[in-house]
Amino acid sequence: MTVRDALNSALDEELARDDKVYVLGEEVGEYQGAYKITRGLLQKFGPDRVKDTPITEAGFTGIAVGSAFAGLRPVCEFMTWNFAMQAIDQIINSAAKTLYMSAGQINCPIVFRGPNGAAAGVAAQHSQCFASWYSSVPGLKVLAPYDAEDARGLLKAAIRDPDPVVFLENEILYGQAFPVTPQVLDKDFTLPIGKAKVMREGKHVTLVSFSKMVGYCLKAADTLAKEGIDVEVINLRSIKPLDKDTLIASLKKTHKMVTVEEGWPQCGVGSEVSALMMEHAFDELDAPVLRVTGAEVPMPYAANLEAAALPQIDDIVKAVKSIA
Amino acid sequence: MTVRDALNSALDEELARDDKVYVLGEEVGEYQGAYKITRGLLQKFGPDRVKDTPITEAGFTGIAVGSAFAGLRPVCEFMTWNFAMQAIDQIINSAAKTLYMSAGQINCPIVFRGPNGAAAGVAAQHSQCFASWYSSVPGLKVLAPYDAEDARGLLKAAIRDPDPVVFLENEILYGQAFPVTPQVLDKDFTLPIGKAKVMREGKHVTLVSFSKMVGYCLKAADTLAKEGIDVEVINLRSIKPLDKDTLIASLKKTHKMVTVEEGWPQCGVGSEVSALMMEHAFDELDAPVLRVTGAEVPMPYAANLEAAALPQIDDIVKAVKSIA
């Protein structure tokens, strides 16, 4: 099952399950989604449930949030998360903070979703990773699926969740197919928010990542295994809440950790993981937690520079070896 | 000299020095500034140099950035940084990235300034600290003054800088007075961007902070000194670039470090400092780097809860003692 189909089927089922759920965003309807995540939904659920919007992110995000305050369950698609910067005030100041400010009166059951981070050849304004920013905000939940199981289980959980969820997909993963168990295809399959998944057990070094980088870590682990380095790979799935217990448990076993993300290094998800291990597992560390990250540059267009600006499998291998 | 007067005099002198410099923002002119930072400037420099704007952050930020592309040197005031979320796309995608995207053709000499983080009793939508977000972005410089010397020297440096600078002030510090040397009052006094300042030397533990928390750290250091703990206090001044050399040098001396900030913990400035020490000075660490931060909650209004949501001097003392 491709990640695209996983997301599409999750939306389809949740729209069918709960008539308070509706989808809105640019090109989600007649065009079937800029990346075809919403294919077929307009035809099936009609224009009140699958709403095309003008290119006015601040406005439609505010409308979506308002409708969630009033009891609907919008799934608000950003064509990419880069464009959500136009709407970030509504996500932070309206969606994330209102339950608290209203002393528990007004909750905001909304999912903000779309592709995040680098795609291929789309340059500086279309390649930013927003995981660390959103994850800093109390009141938000931030999820980042890697494979089809994640995509289905987390999106369905997000839609059923009573709180605002930032759902960070990856364009390059959309077309990637993953095997899934029958359980994953169950129409009530959800994954718990706030829990990481150990993708591969290992005892020498822990690799921590999310989204597309999970696949890179698994490949790096294969390579390293051949050299006798047994790597544990953790897929964070949830960036907020961050599952520090799973991280600490792994570190207690391996005593070494490397984080991998495509976003910029400063104040990134890796920084947080590193700081957490510092505070919670200092005595377990046999080596410093190292960060592999996107380079600290606006994304260049040329393929070779783009590749140099993003973690490659080799980089991960190198980082692990430097402490293994 | 108060921080307010330091900022006001810096603006005054830079407006006088370079006629490409102009100031814009809400209430900066006739009203003399919501917090009176621009007092007297309209009268002195006229409405072309000190421009009142409507309450349209996205628009006036874009206008300011465009004018900087075309060679002017705007100082763009946000009444508070919370409101800059409406304009963050222009700050990141237009101001920060264009020099790189244009292969060095179009620089953007602009200062974005205003009060950041918590003030007193202004609750969840008016109390957010944006230091970590902006500091993550290559292409931006991010400064946070603490005292009058910082305010003058950094603001004048920022205005003379050819790149976009995010300048994070603190409302509570505006009225606070600090002694200054005659050198600070020199009309060409500037401070280097990217350099931290050791405010107090010490040998047992390093305290790292910025903005208002520097004052708290200095007070905590006084308290700790009485108990025989000799604390070094570092004022970051520049959050991007972050002066890791000064941090590492201090750690090499004290072998222990505590970071203090009012912002939220996850992916905060403290996380980055901790991760850097992990990577660059692991073997120097006699204890984990600890973070003292704002609590992970939207800011509550009531004074007692607000105080509980922000680091207090006692908290800093406690954190230091826990590793000293």
Next chain:
Amino acid sequence: AAAPIKVEVMPYKVHRIDAPSNIVETNVAELTDFYKLMYKMRRMEIAADMMYKAKFIRGFCHLYDGQEAVLTGIEAAITKQDSIITSYRDHCQHVSRGGSVLSLMAELMGKKEGATRGLGGSMHIYNRAGNFYGGNGIVGAQIPLGAGIALAHKYRGEKNVCITMYGDGAANQGQKYEALNMAGLWNLPVIFVCENNHYGMGTAEWRAAKSPNFYTRGDYIPGIKVDGMDVLAVKNAVAFAKAYSLENGPIVMEMDTYRYHGHSMSDPGSTYRTRDEINAMRTERDPIERVKKLLLSNGVDAGDLKKIEKEVKKEVDEAVEAAKTGTAPPAHWLWKNMYMDPAGAAMRGVLPGQYVVPEFDPTYAK
């Protein structure tokens, strides 16, 4: 008291729509209710001003005195099933939607007896049960939010509108134009109510807006300009707008009004406008005086009004005193209602090792 009285209000200015009649029907009972409510709003805001100066209230505090007729007229034309959303200038919505003066005052003072338990403060007051969506601190943000609330009404097939209130300063915000367009495309039952009090902080409307004819600023959306100092003019126009909106979609209303106080407490309110201007407003257009005169000229006894005033004063004074004796929210309330489903995950306190799983507990029972 129920005998009809016909009053001629200032003719409406209109944009892309025919004006409703400017003869408004009312009666003594209704006018008395208006008087009571507006007088209560006025006393409440004056009390807030005093309490602020006495340092019982901190932070921002935006008062509504002068503008009472707008909200009072709106409430008279809609039901509690209709929704309201506004800016930080939200004290009076709290009472008009059913809240008590005490819970307002307690909120302003940051007490646990407050409307939002001391967590929200002046700018963040809500009444979900009464379809009041706050209390929004970011200029303009409530405008698309209001359109979204209207979308929910329509989605569920309810015959209700969302009254979306904002200032003349906010009227220039881009998100307003985005919301107008979508509200138009989707025929949302939203009434965009621009309370034009002629200043956004210290900026006169014409310095912030190239076109300060706010009732026309919907461009392709119809608009109506109303004397916002006359509760009857407002009531009549809002009733008209609601009927229009349920049938056709969005409409813009400009309420010509005035704020007597400064913008917030740090603004004396007199550097950018003249004392004469303020005094003229108070003496010539005061919304409460207008109703008082109508009542008196329709045979109501001055003594009856005095009695109302006395009762209201008493209510407000008692509320202030009671609020003062309220208690600060307990420390552990810091950790309530961040998430409806915290999923068992702990949030971090100020110090490392301080972790708390936030609780969903809108009752604040413990």
Next chain:
Amino acid sequence: AAAPIKVEVMPYKVHRIDAPSNIVETNVAELTDFYKLMYKMRRMEIAADMMYKAKFIRGFCHLYDGQEAVLTGIEAAITKQDSIITSYRDHCQHVSRGGSVLSLMAELMGKKEGATRGLGGSMHIYNRAGNFYGGNGIVGAQIPLGAGIALAHKYRGEKNVCITMYGDGAANQGQKYEALNMAGLWNLPVIFVCENNHYGMGTAEWRAAKSPNFYTRGDYIPGIKVDGMDVLAVKNAVAFAKAYSLENGPIVMEMDTYRYHGHSMSDPGSTYRTRDEINAMRTERDPIERVKKLLLSNGVDAGDLKKIEKEVKKEVDEAVEAAKTGTAPPAHWLWKNMYMDPAGAAMRGVLPGQYVVPEFDPTYAK
């Protein structure tokens, strides 16, 4: 070749302004230049399409064929001291502002010989010396930026305007309304040029805009609607608008035009519009054919035009081939021009310990 020719163009529709005459003067020399430039634009975009399909170009790639008359007419009415800013659909501004087809093609292919050295790609092309400010990937963002460039012109006392181009989809963006208001308040010499190609991606104008009369969407700002498929209509109207704008401030222009290709390369461009519609545009309103007919009917020899076409084709083909043989930017260019003054501070690479002080070097000499 300089003998005046008078041509009647489609009458302008106007909003809050009197229409300029629709009799436009031109001559064979000018028309020939138009033909050359537009034909070059067309060939260039078609070449880009082919190169994309052949996988020499990656990412997004937005083509301008069909819309050539808009930019060509604009350039004919302004000087290189006037500024231009546009969206991601920016290839043709590169050549109209003095760039070569080769440097465009090299950029699209991510080569160091490219207009932005392979760093910007299709959406990020600039010519600072030629007052072309890009190439902006975020819908709507260029609108306030353009107003800001105009502000700089005015601030310095230059008699120049900034042409601020955006699409019908972008026309709904809130920041446009904010920019319009400030441009109006400050009388900025900015011409807001809405290129209405009738679709924003797959969304027809009327599905995205409650009022798709974009020339009226400035509301209180005057507007003019122009046949954007007729270079003479555009030239004439822009000259008029420039004169107006220098005197009075902002003006909105709606250019009625059409994009032949899909939105970007992944869009076949035929699911949301009919083949018939596209064909009708091509056969009835093609901007290049229109000029060709004019030239032929004014005595120019068909052979002369063929010669031009041949030359242009050759230039484009050679540029494509040369671009293909270009080289990828060297690895260390990753670290150039992040800051004009890096202040000696190192930025971090992918791995810990990889730190580089970025260099300011717009020459890319090394």
